[in-house]
Amino acid sequence: MTVFDRIKKLSNKKGKSLQAVAEENNFSSNLFYRWKKSDPKGKDLAKVADYFNTTTDYLLGRTDDPTKPGEPNSNKELTWRDLGQEYGGDSPVPDEFQTMVDSLAEGYFKAHPELRKKNDDQ
Template identity: 40%
Template sequence: MNVENYKLGQRIASLRKNKNLSQAELAKIINIGTSTLGMYETGKREPNNEMLSRIADYFNVTTDYLLGRAISSDDKLAWQDLGMAYGGHIPDELKDMYRAIAEEYVKKHPEALKKKRK
């Protein structure tokens, strides 16, 4: 099993569970078989680019978020990382507060942005 596929699968499963969806329900929504979704979630199979985009669009997250690329090349945190509790979308009234908290954390722990992904 590919570790990156497993991490992708964990993200998909987490997003699905946050929306209180079964695998069968999500599979129907994104027009794939339940077993295919199960293989994505366990890392036994990887979605192609079109399917990855479809999943990202449904959950209102980026494909980079699904792939575990939470930190962009310019070392800014992705909104999706902060908004998991809100299904990947932070309400506008909370964005300033979340940004301030994240920026303060990064100032105190700059090494957090530099960790290599395994």
């Protein structure tokens, strides 16, 4: 997924057009379309990342996690891709499946408390 694709996806989630997002950030209305063929300036990319409350690494495709470091990840929906199921892509898993995954994880960490401690130490 390109920078343009990620911005378009975030814009759609926010219910905004690309032109509206560009104008709200004081960019020309077609700037994002130009980013299809050229690399964005760092300060412009940072401004867009702040607008969407994400990271430049996410916009650049260096990570698939849009949350900022140190922020809770609880609002991130589990996707099929997170589970290694490419056929489902980035579409969210159904709520009942999410509940099942949460229960499995909770049971696993209860059985292996040393793993939770190890993660807390990092």
